[in-house]
Amino acid sequence: MSRGGVPEVDEIERVKETKRTRKAKTRKERPRIPTGIEKLDQFLQGGIPQGSWVFIAGEPGTGKTILCLHIAYSALKEGNDVIYVTTEQPFRDLIEQAQQFDISLLSFLKDTLYVVDLFELWESAWEAKKNGRVKVADPLDPDNLANYLRGICQEQRLEAPLVVIDSLSAFWVDKPAMARRITYRMKLRLARLKPTVVGTLQYAVTTGSSFGFGAEHIADGIIMLWIDDVQKTGEIRRHGVIKKMRLTNHYRKVFDYDIVEGKGFVIK
């Protein structure tokens, strides 16, 4: 209703409210990369928000690498480009491990999966040095890794790839106090690629906390994994929690999981 062509306050409010609701409805939801683990995807409202840096943190044997394999496979199946940086095991070992969980990465090689195998890079750096090249790029220098990744994206014309870095801790192995600075620098240097990054952080068995200081502060998301004190429980009992995930009303409780032959990471 209006008086003399002037809308009443109520009417103005109603129109404003309609506009607000319409805006909210048309606001684009951030696309997500599913992890491929059904329950974890439910916990994450569909998966990892594209463009975020997510760290999987935990002690050795908690399943960080296996979780990376699941996420990479799921992203590939969704049609994403994936760059997989492996510093802990040669890629051929990962392929073998993945096969035990029915994860077949091989078919994506030379298509949408690009592998940065530190073992191979190390070998070629060594060869170059042997052949008298004075300046050889150190594969464990985080700036070199960033350049390398940028090179792949440029050459292959990749946009917003998923970059798996297993492990990030390898890049500060001799300077743990620099972990935060190294990660931050990497984030800045890779920003132009608009990547989604899944990186693993190693937790020391002795202290149960991060090896390297402060890298977590750079994270948009942290999934933490641990095993109960086996000396008390007499068996391996695995637990995890989503400690942080920006843009996500995520599950907040500790979950139990296991690693199962033929299936991989299974949340109970």
Ligand SMILES: Nc1ncnc2c1ncn2[C@@H]1O[C@H](COP(=O)(O)OP(=O)(O)O)[C@@H](O)[C@H]1O
């Ligand atoms: N085929 C398999 N079936 C069941 N569990 C397995 C199998 N292969 C490995 N595992 C479990 O996964 C663990 C290794 O997981 P991994 O992801 O490599 O750990 P992290 O990267 O955290 O060190 C092993 O210690 C073992 O408990």
Ligand SMILES: [Mg+2]
């Ligand atoms: Mg590992």
